[in-house]
Amino acid sequence: MTLFIKIIGAVLLIAGCILTYKPNIISKIPLIENPYQMIEMRVKWGLLIGLGILFLFFNQWNDWKLTVCAFLFFLTLGIIIARLFGLVLDAFYSKQLLWLTIEVVLLIIFEILYRYEDN
Numbered sequence: 001m002t003l004f005i006k007i008i009g010a011v012l013l014i015a016g017c018i019l020t021y022k023p024n025i026i027s028k029i030p031l032i033e034n035p036y037q038m039i040e041m042r043v044k045w046g047l048l049i050g051l052g053i054l055f056l057f058f059n060q061w062n063d064w065k066l067t068v069c070a071f072l073f074f075l076t077l078g079i080i081i082a083r084l085f086g087l088v089l090d091a092f093y094s095k096q097l098l099w100l101t102i103e104v105v106l107l108i109i110f111e112i113l114y115r116y117e118d119n
Helices: 002-021 035-043 046-057 064-089 094-118
Strands: none
Touching: 002 046, 002 064, 035 064, 035 094, 046 064, 064 094
16 A cells, blocks of 8 residues: 555656646646746645655654644645746746745744654
8 A cells, every 4th residue: 555655646746846847738728927926836736746745755644643744744845846946947036035935934833843743
């Protein structure tokens, strides 16, 4: 069963990275000309990246509190990766840097909760 979960995680991670790079690959919606909104379009695919990382690296599915903390941590990590991907591809905006800072602070909080719950 764990091999199956790892395979699903790898597929989700790869799909998330591809959709972050080319967000309109599964729909024929034209790309937005505004780079700020383009980054926001890329960020939603960070959820797939986060789920893929969760399925690849998380093994303790029995404790629900630990699972919720890991879910929040890895989902935030996936969003951060997608936002960084968008900053590299599109443009650098101070408002995007503010969002990135907020997400990094949340990631640190979720990591502290995860470490606290793991003990």
